[in-house]
Amino acid sequence: MKKLFLFFFLNLYIGAAYAQQKASLAPTPPMGWMTWNYFGDNINEKDIREMADAMVASGMVEAGYNYLMIDDGWQGGRDNRNNIIADPKKFPSGIKALADYVHSKGIKLGIYSDAALLTCAGYTASLGFEEQDAKTFASWDVDYLKYDYCHAPKDSATAVTRYTKMGEALRKSGREITFSICEWGPRKPWLWAAEAGGQLWRTTYDVRDKWKNLSNQENAEGILDILDINAELHTYAGPGRWNDADMLVVGLYGKKGPSGDLGGIGMTDAEYQSQMSLWSVMASPLIATNDVRNMNEATKRILLNKEVIAVNQDPLGKQAERKIKNDTWNVFVKPLQNGDVAVAILNRDDQAKSYSINWAELGLTGKYEVRDLWEHKTVGKGKNWKGRVQSHETKLFRLKKI
Ligand code: GLA
Numbered sequence: 001m002k003k004l005f006l007f008f009f010l011n012l013y014i015g016a017a018y019a020q021q022k023a024s025l026a027p028t029p030p031m032g033w034m035t036w037n038y039f040g041d042n043i044n045e046k047d048i049r050e051m052a053d054a055m056v057a058s059g060m061v062e063a064g065y066n067y068l069m070i071d072d073g074w075q076g077g078r079d080n081r082n083n084i085i086a087d088p089k090k091f092p093s094g095i096k097a098l099a100d101y102v103h104s105k106g107i108k109l110g111i112y113s114d115a116a117l118l119t120c121a122g123y124t125a126s127l128g129f130e131e132q133d134a135k136t137f138a139s140w141d142v143d144y145l146k147y148d149y150c151h152a153p154k155d156s157a158t159a160v161t162r163y164t165k166m167g168e169a170l171r172k173s174g175r176e177i178t179f180s181i182c183e184w185g186p187r188k189p190w191l192w193a194a195e196a197g198g199q200l201w202r203t204t205y206d207v208r209d210k211w212k213n214l215s216n217q218e219n220a221e222g223i224l225d226i227l228d229i230n231a232e233l234h235t236y237a238g239p240g241r242w243n244d245a246d247m248l249v250v251g252l253y254g255k256k257g258p259s260g261d262l263g264g265i266g267m268t269d270a271e272y273q274s275q276m277s278l279w280s281v282m283a284s285p286l287i288a289t290n291d292v293r294n295m296n297e298a299t300k301r302i303l304l305n306k307e308v309i310a311v312n313q314d315p316l317g318k319q320a321e322r323k324i325k326n327d328t329w330n331v332f333v334k335p336l337q338n339g340d341v342a343v344a345i346l347n348r349d350d351q352a353k354s355y356s357i358n359w360a361e362l363g364l365t366g367k368y369e370v371r372d373l374w375e376h377k378t379v380g381k382g383k384n385w386k387g388r389v390q391s392h393e394t395k396l397f398r399l400k401k402i
Contacts, residue, residue, distance in 0.1 A: 032067025041073025069110030110144030167197020
């Protein structure tokens with residue numbers, strides 16, 4: 001009996017320690033910059049080093065974007081011992097040297113693979129080599145793995161098995177590596193991805209640089225399409241487990257990369273500001289993918305807004321609930337650790353409109369001081385707010401009880 005008790009408590013202890021280790025990898029939503037939607041698979045070490053320099057010089061790192069993620073296209077096959085290698089033409093100094101460089105700038109390095117024989121862009125992937133590849137990534141001092149699902153069977157059971165395999169391989173790799181699960185949502189990863197070892201999981205197909213999928217084209221998600229899927233999943237998010245609404249396309253203006261495909265014609269700055277506001281209240285990872293070396297003022301203002309980032313990174317780790325949902329207005333409420341509440345008000349209409357809301361409609365009783373996080377000023381005190389919201393604009397407020 002005594003032995004049984006001991007066994008029980010030991011298991012409880014190991015379980016709790018494991019859960020804590022997993023949460024410690026991403027206690028708040030990961031933030032960073034990823035190669036994919038600017039460069040596609042046309043990547044190399046020179047451009048990536050320049051991006052790392054620019055992430056520091058532009059203030060991105062200081063604002064919290066502390067991962068640089070290499071997406072698809074870095075791989076050069078396997079050597080005669082089956083170790084995965086980087087393309088020697090694109091990465092002549094190798095990934096370890098790049099990791100050292102990136103780390104010297106105070107940035108962590110992410111890399112990419114796929115749970116099949118080939119990645120989405122057709123490069124060497126990790127199926128059957130999970131432990132070996134996880135060890136290789138650890139030996140390169142990689143801090144984050146995005147693990148994709150192209151060329152893999154459609155059923156959920158296989159996905160769970162394949163992701164669990166890599167999750168365990170990473171855990172045994174000897175290095176703490178954040179695990180980003182990218183099967184795009186069809187197999188409901190919010191139900192199993194944390195158990196498989198993931199700290200974040202994509203909830204939709206790839207983001208395109210556009211407001212909405214007007215033509216119902218398959219796999220052509222705009223901001224509103226992603227919002228409508230991701231918003232419903234708010235109960236699954238928390239410290240160490242995040243719904244990943246895909247990259248911020250802020251600053252791309254439809255000019256570059258895969259998010260410019262499938263009708264990704266670009267957006268207005270008001271729409272980019274909406275993506276930043278909505279991804280922030282939804283506690284989605286904030287992963288930019290624009291040319292950080294050349295950002296205009298509007299892009300900097302959106303990506304580097306520290307008050308907005310603080311809402312995303314709030315340690316309570318709640319994803320906002322969409323309390324009001326109609327064709328024009330969506331209102332989101334995100335409780336924050338110090339008792340404040342973030343409220344996002346989106347105008348989905350094609351016209352600017354006036355709006356009036358009593359905070360009590362959102363379940364917020366009493367009086368509040370209202371700070372506009374885009375204007376950086378207090379815009380009201382009391383039980384309600386009234387104002388004009390531009391077409392596709394999202395107001396983001398921080399309410400403090402008074
Ligand atoms: C998939 C992913 C994208 C990107 C590409 C790379 O489409 O969803 O985010 O990683 O593969 O080929």
